[in-house]
Amino acid sequence: MRAIQMTEFGGPEVLKLAELPTPQPGPDETLIRVTRAGLNFADTHTRTNSYVQKATLPLVPGGEVAGVREDTGERVVALVGSGGYAEYAIAPTDRVFPIPDAVDDGTALALIIQGTTAWHLYRTSARVAGGESVAVHSAAGGVGSIAVQLGHALGAGRVIATASSVDKRALALELGADAAIDPEPQGLTERLLEANGGRELDVVFDMSGGAVFDASYKALAPFGRIVVCGIATSEPNEVRTGSLLRHSRAVVGFYLFHCLTRPGMFAEALADLFARAATGELRAIVGHTYPLSQAAQAQIDLRARRTTGKLLLDPAA
DSSP: EEEEBBSSOOSSGOEEEEOOOOOOOOOOOEEEEEEEEEOOOOOOOHHHHOSSSSSOBBBBOOOOOEEEEETTOOEEEEESSOSSBBEEEEGGGGGEEEEOOOHHHHHHHHIIIIHHHHIIIIIIOOOOTOOEEEESSTSHHHHHHHHHHHHHHHTSEEEEEOOOHHHHHHHHHTTSHHHHHHETTHHHHHHHHHHHHTTEEEEEOOOOOHHHHHHHHTTEEEEEEEEOOOOTTOOOOOOHHHHHHOOOEEEEEOEEEGGGGGHHHHHHHHHHHHHHHHHHEEEEEEEEEEEEGGGHHHHHHHTOOOOOSSEEEEEEE
């Protein structure tokens, strides 16, 4: 089978097209013929071995696929851990989920990681209460575009989006944001407050880290929460316990794969998202589909923020 294989860590050039044996499923595993593989920002960290979960070589990257079960012919989306950038992939059977007829492959891939992340940011980590204000950074990206749409449905009173271009901010407004602003760290605290009618924020979802985190933290109201679900800048932050105490603020981390260790926690979120997508209440933003051989370019575009929504690889192209 055709696959993208890494034999070293490094830049995009380490993502090389290779011919590899088709993997063979073991007990409690399912072989999937991949029709689309999803890309995540985490894949770029895996490439440099700087992700939360350390990788070993050689490696076929890619943690999620949509396709067809070889044993039953059923359309499914699955979390494979690794091995997704290929024509065939193996997934633990309990991490394989049927795709409803009304949901296409791209939407299923946009929802299985980014969608469930956005859902749990509201329900599990921030526990957004009715009427609270929520700021969503990177609002045109995979997690952000879904988080913006879920805001009012999951109880937020005012949803403020940040995005890096005029077009991306327009998309965030189209998706349901009440305001959309520039995420440039200089002056970001003041812009967040202005977008919230001069009031401090209840909740911020941050995927950037660094100066964006610091500016967002300063905009929080008493009992406000900032939820960290990514560190795109790779810049560390420090929060002093005295500051948490003085302002009654909370900093919460969220790593989706902890949900997989708790029965039903992941499946509940995905089922809810699939139902919303099937009725048209939720629109996954599916971006460009790259041929498998262009996986390196796809990661370059993703890191350069030249993309919108969910990026896909087509193993057959």
